[in-house]
Each structure stands twice: as structure tokens, then as C-alpha cells.
Amino acid sequence: MELSALVIRMAVYTILVCTLLFASAGTVRWPSAWAWIVLATVSQTITLGVVYRKHPDLMTERSRVQSGTKKWDKVLVFFLVALGPLVMFVIAGLDYRWHGARLVWWAIPAGLAAALVGAVVTAWAMYTNRFFAATVRIQTDRGHVVVSGGPYAWVRHPGYVGMFLSYAAMPFVMSSTWTLTPTAVMLVLLVVRTALEDGTLRAELPGYAEYAGTTRWRLLPGVW
Numbered sequence: 001m002e003l004s005a006l007v008i009r010m011a012v013y014t015i016l017v018c019t020l021l022f023a024s025a026g027t028v029r030w031p032s033a034w035a036w037i038v039l040a041t042v043s044q045t046i047t048l049g050v051v052y053r054k055h056p057d058l059m060t061e062r063s064r065v066q067s068g069t070k071k072w073d074k075v076l077v078f079f080l081v082a083l084g085p086l087v088m089f090v091i092a093g094l095d096y097r098w099h100g101a102r103l104v105w106w107a108i109p110a111g112l113a114a115a116l117v118g119a120v121v122t123a124w125a126m127y128t129n130r131f132f133a134a135t136v137r138i139q140t141d142r143g144h145v146v147v148s149g150g151p152y153a154w155v156r157h158p159g160y161v162g163m164f165l166s167y168a169a170m171p172f173v174m175s176s177t178w179t180l181t182p183t184a185v186m187l188v189l190l191v192v193r194t195a196l197e198d199g200t201l202r203a204e205l206p207g208y209a210e211y212a213g214t215t216r217w218r219l220l221p222g223v224w
Contacts, residue, residue, distance in 0.1 A: 006048060006059055014041055017089055024093025032101070032108045033092075036173045039112060043119035047126060055130040061142065068137040070200060076193045077135055080163075084186045091182060092174040101175035111172030118165030124151050125158040132159060136197045138204045146207040148215065155217045160194050164219065194218055 018037060022028045052059050065074060095102075126132045128150030131139050138144055151158035167186045171179040198218055201208040218224055 006052070006063075010041075010044055010048065016086075020086060020089040021093050024090045025096045026093075027097075030096055032173050032175060033096075035108070035112060036115070036170070039115055039119070043116070043123070047119070047123040050123065051126045054127060057142070058126070058130050058132060061139070062132075062134040065135055066133070066137060066139075068139075069135040070137060070196075072196060073136040073193070076189060076196075080186065080189055080193065081134070084182065084189070085167075088170060088179055088182050088186070092170070092176040092179045095176040095178040096174065102177055103172060103175040107172040107175055111169040111174075114165050115169035115173060118162040118169065120162075121151060121165065122159055122162030125162065128152060129159075136193075136200055138200070144205060146205060146211045148211055153215065154221060155219055156198060156212060156215050157194050157218055160190055161219055164190055191219070 014037065017040075021033050021037075022030065025033065048059075065077075101108075129147040129152065131142065131144050131147065133139060151161075155161060164187060167183055167190065171177070171183050195218070198212070202212060
């Protein structure tokens with residue numbers, strides 16, 4: 001997929017997010033929302049440039065749902081990547097419109113720090129793993145093998161660690177108590193997807209079971 005097409009797609013998504021956030025909030029005078037948008041845009045732009053340079057074929061892989069994607073993952077991806085975040089933006093905007101900032105002042109910088117760490121971890125995982133597909137499938141057409149370097153030496157699913165931090169950070173950045181509920185749902189779905197993907201890789205990807213035996217933790221070292 002051409003880099004220009006990826007940039008256009010990212011720009012369209014950013015415009016959509018801005019529209020949902022500020023339309024639901026009824027104002028563009030929302031500093032923490034702007035901080036979230038800037039952080040997300042800058043981190044995604046840097047990640048796109050770096051990963052595209054190293055793994056241009058990965059961008060093509062991630063551009064659409066590929067053949068062989070697990071049926072259950074098509075449902076989870078719809079909620080985790082498409083519908084879920086957009087609903088969270090609308091709820092956060094409505095909460096800001098009707099109640100204003102309601103969490104303690106340090107929640108916003110703490111949330112931004114967590115989101116930044118999440119973005120760095122995700123970018124590192126994508127840079128390390130050329131099989132970092134958007135959906136769960138065994139990529140036999142791309143010579144799929146186990147990746148155990150970089151962040152994969154610490155946990156088996158570092159990309160989900162990054163997503164977990166980013167989702168968990170959103171209510172704090174937006175200072176929105178209402179957003180805590182959909183965020184909790186998203187985090188549960190993310191854990192479910194991690195478990196299902198891990199089981200798929202164990203069963204279908206040669207060498208993964210051995211890798212799982214040496215890298216014990218799926219998401220959080222010492223916990224799970």
C-alpha cells in the first residue's frame with residue numbers, strides 16, 4: 001500500500017475523531033482533548049514512517065481484513081478498533097459538555113504519560129515484528145514465523161500491552177468518569193482477544209508453544 005494512501009487514511013480518521021469529540025462536547029475549547037489528538041497524531045505519524053521504511057509489506061497486510069482471518073476476530077476487531085473507540089470519544093465529549101473536568105488535576109498528565117508509553121511499546125512491537133497483522137491469522141503467505149526479540153522477549157503480546165495502556169489512559173486524559181465504563185468493557189475484550197490469539201498461535205504456528213514455554217507472560221509479567 002502506498003505511503004500517501006496510508007497518510008490520507010490516517011488524516012481522515014483524525015478528522016473523524018476531532019468531529020466526534022468536539023461535536024459531542026459542544027466546544028473546541030477542550031485542552032486535554034487537543035493534547036490527546038496531538039499525542040495520537042504525532043505518535044502514529046512517527047510509527048507509520050518508521051515501520052513503513054522497515055516493513056512496507058506490513059502496511060499492506062494491515063490495510064484490510066485478509067483471507068484466513070479468524071471469524072471471531074472480525075467481531076472483536078470491529079469493537080476494539082472501530083466502534084469501541086468512537087463510542088468512547090462521544091461519551092467523553094458528552095461528559096465534558098454536561099459536567100466539565102471531574103477527575104483530579106494530575107489525572108490528565110498521568111493519562112498522557114501512560115498513553116505515550118503505550119504508543120512507544122506498540123511502535124516497538126510493530127518495528128520488531130513484520131507479522132504484526134491487524135487481525136488474527138496465520139500468515140503462511142508471508143512466511144509467518146515466531147518473533148522472540150525486542151519486547152517479545154518480555155511478553156508474548158506487547159502490542160496488546162500498548163493498546164491496553166492507551167485505552168486505560170483515555171478516561172484520565174479526558175477527565176471523564178463516564179468513559180470509565182466503556183473503557184472497562186474494551187479492556188475485557190482486549191484480554192479475551194489476547195487469550196484467543198495466544199491459543200491460535202499455540203495450536204497453529206510452529207515453534208510458538210516452545211516460545212511460550214520460555215516467555216511465560218502474555219501481557220503483564222508476574223501476573224498473566
